[in-house]
Amino acid sequence: MQSTRQLILDILRARGQATVEDIVAELCRRRGSITAVTVRHHLTRLQEEALITSPQLRRRSSPGRPQHVYALTDKANDIFPNNYQRLAASLLEQIQKQLPPDGVNVIIEGVAAQFAAEAGLTDIPFPDKLNAVVAYLNQQGYNAHWEICEGGYMLHTSNCPYHQIAQNTSALCEMDMRMIARLIGVVPRRTGQIAHGDRSCAYFIPE
Numbered sequence: 001m002q003s004t005r006q007l008i009l010d011i012l013r014a015r016g017q018a019t020v021e022d023i024v025a026e027l028c029r030r031r032g033s034i035t036a037v038t039v040r041h042h043l044t045r046l047q048e049e050a051l052i053t054s055p056q057l058r059r060r061s062s063p064g065r066p067q068h069v070y071a072l073t074d075k076a077n078d079i080f081p082n083n084y085q086r087l088a089a090s091l092l093e094q095i096q097k098q099l100p101p102d103g104v105n106v107i108i109e110g111v112a113a114q115f116a117a118e119a120g121l122t123d124i125p126f127p128d129k130l131n132a133v134v135a136y137l138n139q140q141g142y143n144a145h146w147e148i149c150e151g152g153y154m155l156h157t158s159n160c161p162y163h164q165i166a167q168n169t170s171a172l173c174e175m176d177m178r179m180i181a182r183l184i185g186v187v188p189r190r191t192g193q194i195a196h197g198d199r200s201c202a203y204f205i206p207e
Contacts, residue, residue, distance in 0.1 A: 116182035
């Protein structure tokens with residue numbers, strides 16, 4: 001991303017919302033002269049990337065025309081540094097230390113059930129359900145696909161969204177297994193795992 005656009009995102013992150021005039025003034029303070037036309041061009045590109053909201057009218061407290069203000073979208077938060085992986089790993093580690101295995105299993109099952117419920121894939125005929133499951137998994141970053149095989153179907157997920165954490169615990173692999181079982185309505189048989197060095201996590205679903 002161009003440095004000017006990154007600076008605009010930084011400004012919006014710090015201010016919450018800003019007008020073109022606000023952004024021009026802040027950019028001039030940070031890096032020298034820039035025109036409102038150039039800023040509007042960058043704002044248009046950022047809108048196309050769904051990183052900032054459409055301009056909203058803001059009434060002035062003093063006489064004058066209303067101003068358009070811009071703000072970050074939820075998607076823009078992924079651009080900034082975060083500590084989610086470390087937080088999730090630490091929380092999981094403490095859960096496993098503080099609770100007995102049965103207690104950990106209850107939590108894992110609850111998370112899997114919550115994810116599956118959010119997908120809302122009930123009452124769908126099975127062939128259509130596989131397509132819907134793959135679409136949902138891809139939205140979550142799994143890079144999934146399915147294929148027909150002898151005796152049923154094979155579901156593959158070639159990306160693990162929790163890869164860094166899953167290397168140190170089997171709990172997340174178990175959570176995926178339970179979530180997929182709930183999503184498709186059938187308990188599959190796992191035939192491959194990325195955590196074990198396979199190219200994908202593979203699940204055989206009997207016909």
